[in-house]
Every structure is written in structure tokens, then in C-alpha cells.
Amino acid sequence: MSGALRGKAAFVGAATGFINGAGGLSAAEMMAVTAADALRDAGLSIRDVDGLFVGMQTEFLSTLAFGEYLGIRPRFSDNSRVGGSSFLCHAEQAALALDAGLCDVALICYGSNQRSAVGRLQTSVAGTWSDIEAPYNARFPVSSYALSAARHMHEFGTRPEDLASVAVSARRWAQLNPDAFAREPLDAAEVLASPRVSTPLGRLDCCLVTDGAAAVVMTRADRARDQARKPVYLLGSAAEHWHKQISAMEDLCVTAATRSSQRAYAAAGIGSGDVDLVQVYDAFTISTIMLLEDLGFCPKGEGGRFVSGGVIAPGGSLPVNTNGGGLSCCHPGMYGLFTLVEAIRQLRGEAGDRQVADAEIALCQGSGGAFSSQVTNILGTGAAL
Structure with a gap:
């Protein structure tokens, strides 16, 4: 996404649902309910949707299946699949399609009943x-x-205690979020004592297994100003992927987020110091540490020390994963879309007890595969345009 598209498209609706249980619904049923909620949030209906972006775990032809399920015939659709970062790719593609006049209302959605079903x-x-x-x-x-x-x-x-700091910070945010799946108290000792899953990562270094669905609605900026909610603009976006399998990774400590973030910052016309809050795909505690380094919030190798001082926890100078993230809020197979929903809520001032004061710019980082696909979305309020 070039700087020419800065602020041309906006998020006007957002919703999540079923994090604490699908209630017997299928993934498609969960998505339909959550999509309706997001459209209602935007003051729109399913009849307005003519752009569709979906990436279901259980349906390879996701847009075809879900378009049929909703009874719509979109003018533009995208079924791109690059793991959990897919939905941030979808946001960039939706912005391009909206700007080109290929659609007027774009719906991006995801859902999975993985915990209750399997x-x-x-x-x-x-x-x-x-x-x-x-x-x-x-x-x-x-x-x-x-x-x-x-x-x-x-x-x-980097120490095990540094990894544990990430999990504890995420849990402290989740305790402020009534929708989060895991809200019981958690301390570093408990994280360090949790059974090893794959050394050096223990059970509490790993993301949750939950149900859940999320949806966002995007329109062109000129139309967004007339919608029901305060618009949140896409200021910059970029995607990079350098490998699929971890054994093909050139440097096990450096991801493609180094490049995706540089390009997104350039498109948005900002730097990391302008960001008020960060939502990263924290599939594992090491993910947060490495991504914060690659996004430019601390030097390479300093991530462990950076997070260990409470900087990313409530009250810290860099709020990270303010909903609790994949470690404590939810992880229904793929988490990427939930980063966007939380950023939108924060920038609209709707995050309740976890609200970041005076938030105007948010960075969302999607990570797919094994640190494989990296996608950076930078969102901002009207004041950030």
C-alpha cells in the first residue's frame, strides 16, 4: 500500500463473539452472527455488502462458501490465505478495492469453533x-x-523470566477485559513452572485454544464520515513473507516484520515513536519479544529486557495487546483479525477499563505460519490524518 492510499479507506464497524463458547454453532453460523453485529455497529446491513474477505480454517473456498451462506453476490472477493496474518492482508486488499471503486462496503470476517468442536x-x-x-x-x-x-x-x-513477563502482561490486560477467556491471576512463577510443551516454551508460553469470531467493515473515507460510528482510518499497510518452514528462515531471530513495518511506516508517514498502542499476534511469548524488536520499538536482542520492566503491561509506556492477546483473550485457530478489532475499539475510545488514554495511532501486526508471513496495518483516528 503506497502513501497515496493513506486514509482513503476506513473501518466503520467491528465486532467479536463466542470467545467463551460457540454454544453449538458452526463456524459459519458464528461468523454470520458476528458479521451482522459488525454491520449493525456500522449502521449497515448485509444487503450493503459487495466486498467479501474470508479465511476459514475448515473451508478452503471460504468466500464462496460464506457468500453463499449469507446469500450475497459480492462484486469483489478475496480468499488469500497466508495464515493468521491473512486478515490484515485482507484489510489492505479491501482498501485497494474500495479506492478503485470495485466495491463500496467490504466485510472481513473469521470464525472457528475449534475448542468446542475438536x-x-x-x-x-x-x-x-x-x-x-x-x-x-x-x-x-x-x-x-x-x-x-x-x-x-x-x-x-534472553531469560525464561523475560518470556514469562509477556504472559503476565497479557493476563493483566485480560483481567480488564470482560470478554477475555482467561482472566484469573497469573504470576511469573506460575508461567515458569508450567509443563514444557517444546523446550524452552511451557504451556503458559503458548496461546489459548478457544472458540471465537470477529468481523470488521470498511468503506471509503468519504462515505465513512456519514456512518454511525467514529471512523478509524487505514493509514498504512504492507505485507512480506520470506519463508514457509522455520528451517528455511535465514536468521531465526529476525522476521519479515522488519520490512513490512518499514514500508507501512513510510506509507503512513510516521515512525514507531508516533504509535500509541500495539496489537501483535502473540501465538507464543517469544512472538511478542521478537516482533517488538522487528517493529522498531526496541533494538534487536533487547526485547526480553524491554518487556521485563512492565513497559507493555497496563500502566506501561507502550500498551501491547490491550485485550489480552492470543495468550489470554482468545485464539480460535487464527488470531489476526482480533488485533484489528481491538485497535478499532481503542481508537474509538470504547475499550472500557483497558482504554488507552488519548490513543490516536495503533499498529497491528499479523504473523502467519512459523514467523512466515508478516503483515503490518497502521490505523489512526481522524486527528491522525
């Missing part, structure tokens, strides 16, 4: 993720992230 992490990956890695019986995806965590600890002296 009781474990659900993935759209079929068969063997990597023929190179399969002989080692690694657990996908946790062992890939554990490899990066081990390398980060070896190279930079």
Missing part, C-alpha cells in the same frame, strides 16, 4: 508442513517458535 488447536495445514522437519517429530507450530526462542536466548541472553 478441543485442540485447529489448523488448515493438511499433511506434512515440512518434509525436511518431519523426521524430527517436531510439534507444529510450537516447536518452530521454540527453536527461535532457544536461539534468541543463546544469542542475546
Whole structure:
């Protein structure tokens, strides 16, 4: 996304649902309810939607299936799949389509009933993720992230206590969020004592397994000003992917977020110092540490020390994952769209007890695969235009 598209499209509706249980509904049913909620939030209806962006875990032809389910015939649709970052890609594609006049109202949605239906992490990956890695019986995806965590600890002296700080900070935010799945108190000792899943990562270093659905609605900026809610503008967006499997990663401690963020900052005309709050895809505690480094909020190798002082927790100078993130709010298979919903709520001043004061610019980072796909969206209020 170039700077020419800065502020041309806006988010005008957002909703989440079913984080604490699908109630027997299918993924499509959950998505339909949540999409209706997001459209109602925008003062629109399903009849207004002519742009559709979906990435279901259980339906490869997601836009076809969900368009049929909703009874709509979109003029523009996108079924791009780059893991949990897909929905931030969808936001960029929707902005492009809206600006080109290919659609007028774009709906981006996702849902999964993985916890109540299958009781474990659900993935759209079929068969063997990597023929190179399969002989080692690694657990996908946790062992890939554990490899990066081990390398980060070896190279930079990052401690298990630093990883635990990420989990504790996320839980403290979740305790301020009535919709979060995990709200009971959590301290570093408990994180450090949790059973190892893939060393050095323990159970509480890993994202939740929950149900959940999310949806956002986008329109052109000129129309957004007339909608029911305060518009939140897409200021900049960029996507990069450098590998699929972790064994192809050139440097286990450096992700493509280094480039996606630079390009998004340039498009938005800002730097990391202008960002008021950050929503990253925290599939594992090491994710937050490495992504904050790659996004420019601290030097490479300093992420562990950066998070250990409470900087990213409530009351800290850089609010991160203010809903509780994938570690404590929800993780229904893919978390990326929830970063956008939380950023929108914060920038509209609707986050309740967890509201960040005077928030005008938010950065959302989607991460797909094994640190594979990185997508940066920068959102802002009208004051940030």
C-alpha cells in the first residue's frame, strides 16, 4: 500500500463473539452472527455488502462458501490465505478495492469453533508442513517458535523470566477485559513452572485454544464520515513473507516484520515513536519479544529486557495487546483479525477499563505460519490524518 492510499479507506464497524463458547454453532453460523453485529455497529446491513474477505480454517473456498451462506453476490472477493496474518492482508486488499471503486462496503470476517468442536488447536495445514522437519517429530507450530526462542536466548541472553513477563502482561490486560477467556491471576512463577510443551516454551508460553469470531467493515473515507460510528482510518499497510518452514528462515531471530513495518511506516508517514498502542499476534511469548524488536520499538536482542520492566503491561509506556492477546483473550485457530478489532475499539475510545488514554495511532501486526508471513496495518483516528 503506497502513501497515496493513506486514509482513503476506513473501518466503520467491528465486532467479536463466542470467545467463551460457540454454544453449538458452526463456524459459519458464528461468523454470520458476528458479521451482522459488525454491520449493525456500522449502521449497515448485509444487503450493503459487495466486498467479501474470508479465511476459514475448515473451508478452503471460504468466500464462496460464506457468500453463499449469507446469500450475497459480492462484486469483489478475496480468499488469500497466508495464515493468521491473512486478515490484515485482507484489510489492505479491501482498501485497494474500495479506492478503485470495485466495491463500496467490504466485510472481513473469521470464525472457528475449534475448542468446542475438536478441543485442540485447529489448523488448515493438511499433511506434512515440512518434509525436511518431519523426521524430527517436531510439534507444529510450537516447536518452530521454540527453536527461535532457544536461539534468541543463546544469542542475546534472553531469560525464561523475560518470556514469562509477556504472559503476565497479557493476563493483566485480560483481567480488564470482560470478554477475555482467561482472566484469573497469573504470576511469573506460575508461567515458569508450567509443563514444557517444546523446550524452552511451557504451556503458559503458548496461546489459548478457544472458540471465537470477529468481523470488521470498511468503506471509503468519504462515505465513512456519514456512518454511525467514529471512523478509524487505514493509514498504512504492507505485507512480506520470506519463508514457509522455520528451517528455511535465514536468521531465526529476525522476521519479515522488519520490512513490512518499514514500508507501512513510510506509507503512513510516521515512525514507531508516533504509535500509541500495539496489537501483535502473540501465538507464543517469544512472538511478542521478537516482533517488538522487528517493529522498531526496541533494538534487536533487547526485547526480553524491554518487556521485563512492565513497559507493555497496563500502566506501561507502550500498551501491547490491550485485550489480552492470543495468550489470554482468545485464539480460535487464527488470531489476526482480533488485533484489528481491538485497535478499532481503542481508537474509538470504547475499550472500557483497558482504554488507552488519548490513543490516536495503533499498529497491528499479523504473523502467519512459523514467523512466515508478516503483515503490518497502521490505523489512526481522524486527528491522525
